[in-house]
Amino acid sequence: MMDSGMLTKFKLFKRITQINQPDISITQLSEELSLNYQQTFIIVNEINNDLVKIISTHPSILHKAGKINSTKLLVTIDEYRYFLLKKSVPFQFILYFLNYDSPSIDDFCQRYYVSRSTVSRKMLPLKKHVKQYNLRFTYTEANLSGDERAVRVALFDTLWLGTRGTAWPFKSVALEDAERLAESFSEYFPLSRTYLGAKELTYFAAIFLCRTRKKYFVSYDTRYDFLMMDNPYYDFERLNKELGPIQALPAKHSKGESSFIFFLAHYAPFYTLDDDPSLFQTLHDFSARPNPVYELVQEFLVYAKVNIFKKEPEITNSPIIVGNLLNIMFTFFVLRQPFPNLQKLVELPRKKKKADELLETRIQAFFDEKAKEKEYKFIYTIKKPLVKAFKSVLLPAYDKPKHSEHLIVGVAFEHNFLLVRRIYQFLNDLGFVDSAPYQEELNEQYDLVISSSLLPRKKYPELPLYFWDLSYDEEELADLYRTLQQLFEKKNIIQD
Template sequence: MLYEELMLDPSLLLRFNIFKYLLKTEKPVLSISQLSEDMELNYQQSVIELNEIEEELKEIESDHKEIMMRAGKVNIQNIKISVDEYRYHLLKKAVPFQYILYFLNEEEPTIEKFCEKYFVSRSTVSRKIDNLKKHLKHFNIRFTYTEAGMSGDERLIRMALFDILWLGTRGIDIPLNIDTEILDSLINHYSHYFPLSRTYFGTRELRLFGALFLARVSKQNFAKYDPRYNFLMKDNPYYDFSSLKDLVNFEMTPRQLKGESSFIYFIAHYAPFYTIREDSSLKQAIHDFSARPNAVNDFVNEFRSFAKKVLFPDKPGVMDDPLIIGNLLNITFTFFVYRQPFPNITSLVFAPAKNQTQGGYVLEQNIMNFMQSATENPSFNFINSIHGLLGKSFKQLLLPYFNQFPYSDNLKVAVALEHNAIFVRDIYQFLEDLRFVDAEAYDTSARDDYDLIITSSSILQKEKPNLKIFQIDYTNEDLVPLYMNLRKIYDEKNFVNK
């Protein structure tokens, strides 16, 4: 399920979807009838929900100007709130989000105190967090109630909490009761380990990671050191295990300091963070993963050799790109450590594709064949239980680099414009720049098998209503919607069922 479906109950989710619809419309004024039709709601239901949205916008913005107009209209221009701000406002009314913030911030959280504070019954809490509970169960994380919180691997809990809080706030706020001066000291000290610190949003993500560290550790929820880190971190001077104790205002045992320090460094490697080739942390990671014998580096090198021959025979240098190498190492290292599914923010943002292009299918099958054969190698037994998940992660990383065109059918596009070079010159140039389009002048004698016909007149549609027609004027304003139309048809033509 996507994030909002996990966190919002049906009534809140409906208003969120209506609000997104309002922001996406290009009309300054929208009829409620049109909204009802597009959202598949009855008119009265739309009015009720819009009035609720109106009241919520007033709660967010004191000088909000009303969006509801007479004659069944909505004034879109009066919406000054972003979708992120509105989502966050709704989440603060949603039981799952309330419960998480409650046990993170309260000194002695219990389910009874939570129910009393938010005027809900225990059965209501159980019902409204059910979707989130099922989601977390995939990672062996469970909610606790006697003492409100979560149980499971503390590292996985923090990753899950990060996803939930980040997608709810998108950097707008850090809704945790923590000491910001200590947080600043932590970030300043550890930022150079993190590629995140070099980007605008990454710095905000890093602050949330740090805030979660403080919130959890201050309540004696500690991450343990994992011996699977040894080849990377043990006796490696790059990873400093002594300074954390001087950055916080609470006591930790040597074992706790080691576990928490190691988890900070692990977080720097747990996702394909690398986007800048000159990043010093990328160079350090490639060096450290290759400095000592280990299964992670061996596996990535084995995969790179395979990919050069099978996936990229015409451009094997792709697999020598430091960005590719560093991100493959990070992905593999996380699976090497966990050997089970772990929280993945992309799965809460992108709906699972029902189908994929032929080229994507070819790439995935080749990678899965490699993964299956690798399970037979005793040196790579760490992938046995997760080779399918690892293969999909590799595919997502490499798909933008993979040449899908040999496995795809180009679109057959006809141009039916006035017989004048000045009219047709720009459109032909535009189509020639698209690798997936074969364009020609419309053949009136025989051709009804075009994927799309581009024309400046409606007459062709009247004569042959079954043809796919895209009508244009003589301005460049049509080129963007034309591209989107072409891309949609191309994807549909080349989709294969999973």
């Protein structure tokens, strides 16, 4: 949502906050961000002026001699992001059509002093992003259109990540109304039991109220039937009781909107706690009646026991894993298309590792076969995001060292058990290191040689040697761990 100038300013501010020192050199910042000194100096001055606009008493972060004191920062990264986004045309446009009655492109251009061509140009990256979810922006009547369920989740992702709860961006909905609605349905949502999760729910409730008050409704989907029909856990009377007689919805819309709230409780892998009541309810409800979601997840878990977790099959019995896979499968079964995903927006693209690829290949093989079956043909259209979602749930439980190339480490210490036992114990506990006494003839095989002497390096200058003083302390163990972890990651990244 930020244009290139705004994004550069944000990245520079973010870097200043990360360094957190009283004397950061502008030259250093310019080199890190590939800018020239003059550009960086101008942007830092703009940031300094912005800080006073956010907090009128904010002290200057600029020093003489081209230095910055980031320890004086009082504005958080979330507050500064929101400050910048409020000047961003795409973000302004979303807030506008959510908060104003009868929104139109002409009215928007008048209010924000922009031309239609500027709006069209600056919306392009966001248009491209939402298109993957079959959503599109309309301008005659300013709106985001498509499956209303996906619209609301996309709006939530945008507004939550844009504010992170630091501001209330909903002019047309009172915070108390949203909090009350969120509270009345909180038992269905694991989010409600965590600090930020409760705030996220309030944002969802606000978007719900914004859209229904503008007469944008969600329809009931018959694919919910096996879960929600004649199930007393899902209280379809609750919504109108909460809204009250004046705002109560007609029966048709009340059913559709209630079902959407219950769908939202399952649309992501929310479960993180073993004793979560909503997790037990999910496991019970999905297993209580015959349905393709439960059957497919159970078939996958049987497959995973043999093909993924052969040495630790008990992992597939974990209630958290089963519950999260059910949620993912339910969402794709219902929608049959890619769906807005908070994780996808915030995670940096990472180089694929060998363990990741092995896991993904095995999940892919299962769904390739299933998609050939008549009742599971819908998998074809959503196979790629479905495989990635399953992988994201299973990866933390997948024993990476077991499925990765271990580091080969030689240990060159004085021959004394009392001196070497602790270092061997440390290396063995890591789980991804194979260590043994150093042998010169194996030099080509070593990823690292840990030595209490620099003699091996004198003889073999190319040897990857880590000097280890025998009188080491715990801090040095931490440094060694960092080095080994980085080598392990590097060894297991798949090269393009």
